[in-house]
Structures are given as C-alpha cells and as structure tokens.
Amino acid sequence: MANVEWKLQGREFIHCNCAYGCPCQFNALPTHGTCYAVGAIDIEDGFHGETRLDGLRIAMIVAWPGAIHEGGGQCVPIVDERATPQQREALLRIMSGEDTDPGATFFAVFATTFATVHDPVFSRIDFDLDIDARTARIVIPGWMDTRGEPIRNPVTGEDHRARITLPHGFEYDTCEVGRGWAETKGPIELSLADSHAHFSRLHMTGAGVVHG
Numbered sequence: 001m002a003n004v005e006w007k008l009q010g011r012e013f014i015h016c017n018c019a020y021g022c023p024c025q026f027n028a029l030p031t032h033g034t035c036y037a038v039g040a041i042d043i044e045d046g047f048h049g050e051t052r053l054d055g056l057r058i059a060m061i062v063a064w065p066g067a068i069h070e071g072g073g074q075c076v077p078i079v080d081e082r083a084t085p086q087q088r089e090a091l092l093r094i095m096s097g098e099d100t101d102p103g104a105t106f107f108a109v110f111a112t113t114f115a116t117v118h119d120p121v122f123s124r125i126d127f128d129l130d131i132d133a134r135t136a137r138i139v140i141p142g143w144m145d146t147r148g149e150p151i152r153n154p155v156t157g158e159d160h161r162a163r164i165t166l167p168h169g170f171e172y173d174t175c176e177v178g179r180g181w182a183e184t185k186g187p188i189e190l191s192l193a194d195s196h197a198h199f200s201r202l203h204m205t206g207a208g209v210v211h212g
Helices: 085-095 106-111
Strands: 006-016 035-048 057-064 073-080 114-117 121-123 126-130 135-140 144-149 162-165 174-184 191-205
Touching: 006 085, 006 144, 006 174, 035 085, 035 126, 035 135, 035 144, 035 191, 057 085, 073 085, 144 191
Parallel strands: 073 114, 073 121
Antiparallel strands: 006 035, 006 191, 035 057, 057 073, 126 135, 135 144, 144 174, 162 174, 174 191
C-alpha cells in the first residue's frame, strides 16, 4: 500500500517496437515476441508527500526478452537534472513502484518484471509534445533521441487518427496513437523505426489512474 501520497499530472510519450496500436494494450502478446520501449513524461502538476514535482521531467529506456509479464526485463530510469536531491528521491520512488498500491500504475507493474534496474541517469531532458497533433521530440543527450508523428494513410498520405481508451488501465485513460523512431545508448541500446507510439495526458496517484 502507499506509504506517502503522491500525484503526477502531465503529458506522456511512449514508443515501442510493436506494430501500430501495440497488442500489449489489449492483453495480447507483443508483435515481435520481445518488448523494447522508451518513454518520457513532462510533469505539469505533481507532488510526493511535501515535495513538489511541478515542471520536472522523467524518462526511461526499457527492454524485455519476451512479453512484459514474463519478466526478465531491464530498465534505465532517467530523471531531470534540475531536480533537487529530495525531488530525485521522490521521482525514483514513484518510478520504482514504491508508495503505490500493488498493480495500480504501470510503474508498479513494470517494477515487478525487471531483473535489472541500471543506475539512474540525471540529465537534461528536452521535451516537445503535441498530443492532438501526435507529434513529439524527446532528446536526452548521450542517452535517447526519439520522435513521434501521426500514422499516414498509405493511399492518400493524410494523417490517420486513432485512439485507445482503457477505462480500467494502469497508465492512461485515453491515448492518441501514432508512430515513432528512437535511438538509445548506454546499457540498453535500441534502434526503433516506424513502430507504435502513443501520446497521452497522465493523471495518476499511488492508488492508480484517475479516470474521467
């Protein structure tokens, strides 16, 4: 159970190696049997106990040898270099699933599937995201360079818009679906191209996602 109350509200970009739509969102197995992903969150309104988290950013590089629930994964947690020592500790606790009801957030779920959590990275996180336009660019010098854009109609070339709504999800309530590209460095080196991405507004606490 949560020992310290917390909240994160903001914008999120997630990009993985699955086909557009990502079977994992529907409790199906990943497209290619493995799961590789990057993600970043811009916190507009947040706290952990008495520690305010407004204006900070976090990110992660993750990889699993099979489906996420099968375990054996690894993670590089990344925290905004502007965070104070207290903010760093608070964000890492949230990202590792601490102070959270079991299974209530994707942070808590993922934490149970990691065999290796690499040392946290404290870095500048450049974050540009437009959820409605399905565009994103996140750059973490020396670690991650990723971008997102809309899916294109293969006949007309026009933007194709699709959404996923998960009324009982542990990450978001509704997301816009697009596609992305990413290159990462460090202990988890990924090269992802033209595969699933989603863009969403987050509102979660230690008890789970706030829906509606």
